[in-house]
Amino acid sequence: IDFFPENFYFNVDHGYLEGLVQGCKAGLLTQQDYINLVQCETLEDVKIHLQTTDYGNFLDNQTNPLTVSKTDTEMRKKLCREFEYFRNHSLEPLSTVFTYMTYMIDNVILLMNGALQKKSVKEILVKCHPLGRFTEMEAANIAETPSDLFNAVQVETPLAPFFQDCMSENTLDELNIELLRSKLHEPYLEAVYEFCKNHGDVTAEIMCPILEFEADRRAFIITLNSFLYPEGLRLLAQAEDSDQMRRAADHDGVYKPLFGAVGGGSGGKTLEDVFCEREVHMNVLAFNRQFHYGVFYAYTKLKEQEMRNSVWIAACISQRHRTNINYTILNHIPY
Amino acid sequence: MAAPDLRAEVDSLLLQLLQDLEELEAKRAALNSRVEEGWFSLSKARYAMGAKSVGPLQYASRMEPQVCVYISEAQDGLQKFWLVRPSAQTPEEVGPREAALRRRKGLTGTPEPESFPALQDPLNWFGILVPHSLRQAQASFREGLQLAADMASLQIRIDWGRSQLRGLQEKLKQLEPESA
Numbered sequence: 001i002d003f004f005p006e007n008f009y010f011n012v013d014h015g016y017l018e019g020l021v022q023g024c025k026a027g028l029l030t031q032q033d034y035i036n037l038v039q040c041e042t043l044e045d046v047k048i049h050l051q052t053t054d055y056g057n058f059l060d061n062q063t064n065p066l067t068v069s070k071t072d073t074e075m076r077k078k079l080c081r082e083f084e085y086f087r088n089h090s091l092e093p094l095s096t097v098f099t100y101m102t103y104m105i106d107n108v109i110l111l112m113n114g115a116l117q118k119k120s121v122k123e124i125l126v127k128c129h130p131l132g133r134f135t136e137m138e139a140a141n142i143a144e145t146p147s148d149l150f151n152a153v154q155v156e157t158p159l160a161p162f163f164q165d166c167m168s169e170n171t172l173d174e175l176n177i178e179l180l181r182s183k184l185h186e187p188y189l190e191a192v193y194e195f196c197k198n199h200g201d202v203t204a205e206i207m208c209p210i211l212e213f214e215a216d217r218r219a220f221i222i223t224l225n226s227f228l229y230p231e232g233l234r235l236l237a238q239a240e241d242s243d244q245m246r247r248a249a250d251h252d253g254v255y256k257p258l259f260g261a262v263g264g265g266s267g268g269k270t271l272e273d274v275f276c277e278r279e280v281h282m283n284v285l286a287f288n289r290q291f292h293y294g295v296f297y298a299y300t301k302l303k304e305q306e307m308r309n310s311v312w313i314a315a316c317i318s319q320r321h322r323t324n325i326n327y328t329i330l331n332h333i334p335y
Numbered sequence: 336m337a338a339p340d341l342r343a344e345v346d347s348l349l350l351q352l353l354q355d356l357e358e359l360e361a362k363r364a365a366l367n368s369r370v371e372e373g374w375f376s377l378s379k380a381r382y383a384m385g386a387k388s389v390g391p392l393q394y395a396s397r398m399e400p401q402v403c404v405y406i407s408e409a410q411d412g413l414q415k416f417w418l419v420r421p422s423a424q425t426p427e428e429v430g431p432r433e434a435a436l437r438r439r440k441g442l443t444g445t446p447e448p449e450s451f452p453a454l455q456d457p458l459n460w461f462g463i464l465v466p467h468s469l470r471q472a473q474a475s476f477r478e479g480l481q482l483a484a485d486m487a488s489l490q491i492r493i494d495w496g497r498s499q500l501r502g503l504q505e506k507l508k509q510l511e512p513e514s515a
Contacts, residue, residue: 319371319378
């Protein structure tokens, strides 16, 4: 039990939501649920099994035939409803945490790419992540070029502070827009980190390591993916091959065992798998403490992981690759 | 033509036919594998990038083919399928000494040497840094494409072989109406 006086006041503003999120967390799919899902032979079976979980009848209104894409869409809708419920009922400073958890950066990048390719804004808005909508998105209608959009976003949105250190340049082509995405995430993650740190208390204890890990994970994955795309991306990665990257990681007590766990060959774990497991582990641990905001972040991340797992299983089942399912998923589960 | 020579020809045709059939079956199995692998790699890519990030929403509004199919016709009427990049304008590069060259799938019908824009890798529709699984998917589908062209050529050769065989067997019958 955390014995700080602040905790006694936590419940006044946030007690209801904390209780709610603990309840939601208890409804996450368990190992047994996944075992049942993996044994399904068709997507209809998957739907039936999911009816016994917190997902309930979420697929009932779908027309035949059931597809993996529809399953993913409906799961995402459910997550968004829950998230919006939490967000709408939250008070500061929890509300700010929810704002930080959204996907506004990804949506802005999508809009910029769309402007670059001269696609209609309607087309792009469909692709945007529902958890990243902000009112000024509609203003994208009048932006003709990525630069216009860039200026509009800078002036009017909650993202404005993050753009300051980034490129102010007019050469916004595909490569630069992708670089912009990575560059935006840095100050964004730092802002969230500072917010949590300044809040102090258990929130800082839980959230700061999680955010640090997230930043490192992004850097590793980007570096890894960029080895196959060397031109232009040395800006992001100092390491020039995976050995160098591994050597850099060896110096760190946290990352050395992670890299050590990466298996060789097609049956082994990939680096992403290993990072995934650690992220899930850290998120689960957040629920062992009370009176902090980390549980909301952790729940959302665990739910998203659950969605990824379920959609992966569904895809394997629909492609009749059931034997291949087991190899990573069962490690990416909270229980 | 003497019957023994005809028989010998029938034999060799039959052997060739059976060989082609075997090759066709092998290629068909390989194509099925490649396609399965491709879809599986796509699922892995969706796991890494998000299911909505790898799908029809990412298609470019203007798509240009990376590969075109040319059909070449030999003197004996046998057709063969070739996969080429659209920028290969000159037919001579494509196939050896063909009588006629016909373009089946391509950008436009006009053969004038317009400067095509640099071929866009469709992988870029999904982002600049894509996971390895997406590249693997592309590689699998590309291999499958080559297999499909080979299979089409083989099937034409098999049909041609069968009709040749029938013709020869007719001739044999006429020469030796009493033979079993």
